[in-house]
Amino acid sequence: MDKRRPSDLVELLARGDFFRDLDPADLADVLAAARERRLVDDATVFREGEPADRFCVVSAGRLKLTQLGADGNEVILRFVGPGEATAALAIFEGADYPVTARAVGPTTVLEWGRDAVQEMLRRHPALAVNTVRLLSGRLREVQERFRELATERVAQRIARALVRLVRQVGRKVDGGVLIDLPLSRQNLAELTGTTLFTVSRVLSKWEELGILESGRERVVVTSPHALVAIAEDLPEERGRGKR
């Protein structure tokens, strides 16, 4: 993670969601305009409400995007992994960041100021299309989660969150898939709109049922299938088709 060479970064960007379809020469250009920033665990990249003046791509590690409610309780909107972009709205004058971004573990990000972003967009019109695609995807995902929150019960939402995390940061280990991210009960609660108590209870139950194993900030899904069944509210396994 330390001996990162420019060519690695070029490859990362080429694979990422924002700069794809740019040829390597252009990527090198783009990269030249970036500033790399190293963050320690839990460092803040930008804060909700601040004027959005820079656009950012994770080059290593991971970011957590959150929003805070009135009385201090947070909501996790999503995690941003290597190659992924965030703060696309930094393109405009006058906008504020709608979320706070914090590092999950040691993390490095590439940042571009607004001017640089606009310059890039002008030079590479394909980027505009990528931006739109990216935003559409995010929008769809949040809408989806909104619907879930509005219509599903807690267990189902937790199952969905876990399934997503497995897909996003799952790592095969023996006995199952590890969610490769320090993930506390509190975190899961903030992802699903519930409390750490309820999450704890639900996970305990699933552990009894052999669906997963969990420890301190650690979840290993041993039966992804069963989890999906719960997430999708399929009658699977025992007839738990409640609602």
Added chain:
Amino acid sequence: MDKRRPSDLVELLARGDFFRDLDPADLADVLAAARERRLVDDATVFREGEPADRFCVVSAGRLKLTQLGADGNEVILRFVGPGEATAALAIFEGADYPVTARAVGPTTVLEWGRDAVQEMLRRHPALAVNTVRLLSGRLREVQERFRELATERVAQRIARALVRLVRQVGRKVDGGVLIDLPLSRQNLAELTGTTLFTVSRVLSKWEELGILESGRERVVVTSPHALVAIAEDLPEERGRGKR
């Protein structure tokens, strides 16, 4: 609403969120590529899951965007008024509509096929920026509502929904502001992730308190101030600062 002339439409688009910053000549061009479609109340423009092949701007009336959950219960994502665009993702090949759009009352929309949209984008790069701005705005709004749903209680959410509706479709009448849209308890429930029963109870209480007057599919806010206070959880009025 019937004797709509092209010049009216040009003006509508110029004021709308998607085509702003185009000059009238270009707008006429753009308009020439559109198809106008008249819809009766509750007619479907497009359905969740269908391949997204057309982009659309409301020219008169209003659309309701919904998503359905597993067992038939719906969620209302937002209303789309005259001049507003929707289905921006129709720009891409292969995407499906993530929501269903239905007319609220007699409505007319302008539609463009994907090819036409891409042609427009190519000819008028400013449109790409508008698209990004538009999507950013939507994203921020949904994220906001997600946070509310995750952290706030029902009454507060209903207050917020009403405040938004007042801003969006409020019409001054004597004694307050009418929400100019047939709005049933069920609708409010689908906007706020609750049930029509709870909405009914809450509205009754507020009616007693003199905050609003409501009838069949009709809400007149008589004290917007009080409603905002509830929405923002300010200590306002009586000391009801629960939570």
Added chain:
DNA sequence: GTCTCTGGTTGCTCCAGCGCAAAGACGCCC
């Protein structure tokens, strides 16, 4: 090894809000 700190568990209580049923009120159509 022990101390401390953070995170997890679990029992208990309580209540916001859901779900249902039955009755009421409106608007509309013929």
Added chain:
DNA sequence: GGGCGTCTTTGCGCTGGAGCAACCAGAGAC
């Protein structure tokens, strides 16, 4: 203007899950 269908209200019971407190466990720190 009478009937009907849709929307609304309200009482009642019930429960999912919040909130708290007390306790437990593992991981560093020293």
